[in-house]
Amino acid sequence: MSERTSAELASRMAAYDKRDPDPFLALMADRSLPIDPDAKMALLQDQTSRSRQFLLPVVRPLARATIVLVQLFRILSPHWPHAPRFLHRSIGFGMRHVLTPNANRLILRHFHLGAEILRFIADNATPGFHPELAPMRPRNIADVEDNMFLDHDLNIFNFLIQLNRELDRRGTTIGPVARLDFSAISDTVALDPLPSGRFNIIDLQTAIECYTPAYALMLTDRDFWRASNSLQLDETIGIYAARLTGEEKHLAMINNRHPLVPFSTLQAGFRLMLHGLSTEMLHGFLRELKARQAT
Template structure:
């Protein structure tokens, strides 16, 4: 009985037999090991990507959302520059995720805050200067109501500024570390089983992000929205910090949001946000693997 229940919980691409005449593309991506994602994360990511919502709803939502971004930008010209409703925005985002979005997508969203915080803590711990971090680690979707999306963007820019200023003031640079401190790198304390599974929880991650992007723009100041969009360009910056510490620049090939000095249009912010989430997952997985290897090496010694 337990085996039957376990099989029923597997996504379709893991239940069907492999047919060389009709290979399943999701199965190919799941079995491929060229990217550093653990199986449980890859399964959740591909289950969400293979959903009917992404196949049939996303193609209609994406052009509408991008049109709304243009219209809201025009609307922002005539409203007071400081007008915003961040608290209300985060209530909408948290409620939308809780009642309309797939459990796999919600799990990936909550994981992202934990992993982002851990990566910044890793850089800080292995930096030659002391730098402050402000980790955000929500456990439930309701925790997001405390303006966590906005705070996440602020934390990223504040960290880069504080680290860069401290390095400049001390006339130092990030350097490779022979034995990096991985103590803060661990599996995020959120579980897929705890995510809501109501009748309406059917919207995939990419479609939800495309829907939420113009909403995010509408209820934030123009400056806050532009900063949030441009924060995606810092993937390259954070990647370079980690690659320097690990002395492994080859891992930068996994990044897609480049170059930090060339800001991109906000029209593709939703798509780039998905790439940001995936690159964060991959970087965290890489650090988890290196931590495991370091522990094995220490045990041998």
């Protein structure tokens, strides 16, 4: 836990009133979830912001109505427009100028954690073989503007296809490993300083709801469908980790389930938040196992 997080928690503890308990304090003090304390603090501060309280209820129904209109348009034009580079530069502009530092921190962390989880699975399920994936180590906002969001979605499908093809070639399956290789799982994520101007006030969840219709419009119908349904692969990745570690308690924390029965794309914004939370918790769980094995 960083000094900033410790100081924030101590300050709220000092102001604790049992007749008016602070929900933020209760969630921050809770230790039931295996999530990095600094990431948890960033998420809670973002979730309790005025932007999420007052702007999200207005943005969400408008965003979902826009997705419906875009999907109707995609019936007539499934491939045009297709502007992934413009989409990513637009997202980068928003991250740089209006998103909170906490929101940007959580976004950049997500790419690192997802890449480490996939690498951990490959290291232990198919030692010596690693699927060919796009690098996911952004240190700043400029790094994500080179189609990183789209590549992130492509990575998960390419990972599953290449990993299982290699398992078939070897004639093996994913099973418990006596001594796990945790070299892919790091304890910290190094990021450059993030923008914190007077207009950096939009929380992560509101931003995601705004970005989702833009995703639907500026990517092909197939790209948007694939991106939306990649979220349900949280369950698949969680099962792989359970088979390798012999531990299954983290599966109860996965909310994006049943990839064989896709959800509507209308819920993609909220499910993306759940995807980020699931990734944080699975990575935190693997960090706990890493520490346990080391001792």
